[in-house]
Amino acid sequence: MALEAYIGVSVALFALGLVCIISRRNILYVLFGVEMILNAASINFAAFNYFNGGGIEGRVFVVFIIILAAAESAIALAIVLNVYHLMKTVKPSEADFLRE
């Protein structure tokens, strides 16, 4: 398969992640969308690395992306737990605690 095919899948996954973040009213869907976008970036790194001669630079970046994703989802879940504990909701539009 050519590079364009991989980039096409990556673009589509990125767009779906963006739709997921914007259109759903639940903070967990926002996290799902962020994971999709990070995976789209990983596909790009791996594909460019492969079609650029197959070194390891792109793969190293994918490993860092996975590390970041793990840290991000752990922190985000902890924050969601806390937000739920404080406000009894996981909807971003209802979490207007600082407004008062």
Next chain:
Amino acid sequence: MNANQLFYAALGLAGAGAMGAGLVTAGGPGLAFGFCAYLILGGASVCIWEQSIVRSAFSLMGTFLGVAGLFVLLGSDFLAMAQILIYVGGILALLLFGVMLSPPDSNERSMARVGGTAVMIGAGVAFVVAQVSGGVAGWLIADQLPEPNSQARAIGLAFLDPKQYVVAFELAAYLLTVALVAAVYIARRRRADFEPEPEAQGGQS
């Protein structure tokens, strides 16, 4: 036939189309690519479509597995393994914990909102793709692709090589340590949570 059945019928047709197109254009590897692409995009679409958050979370597993499959097709066996271990095993299990926080809400997914956003973002992406698609052909570097070989050893050595990534690697280790300790700290239950209910305000943080 309701909208749900229509969606899943279209999804099945899209999967058959993707695999068929891959098989026709590139043979066996094309079929594998079509299947992985279908897993990725189908999983993401179901995640957006489904009202039940449990189904959404599990359909995301298809996306992650498909990405791992693409890594295999790209000759990155180490990445595929890490993807399955960390994403499917770790992050998805973590996200499923969050599912317990959200009661089912049938009004949460509004068709108008999902459709409108999808149209807007699709138009934007189509515009950008149309802008750059003329130049993409020039990005191809090699016609003859290298043989896939295991990269785990090279990646490990590069991480520990002072001339390459050792600083970034150590920083990633610190980042993970700090992030996980912080996650435990943020999510811990306070002493007030275990007491019956203090009068004025319970569980201030």
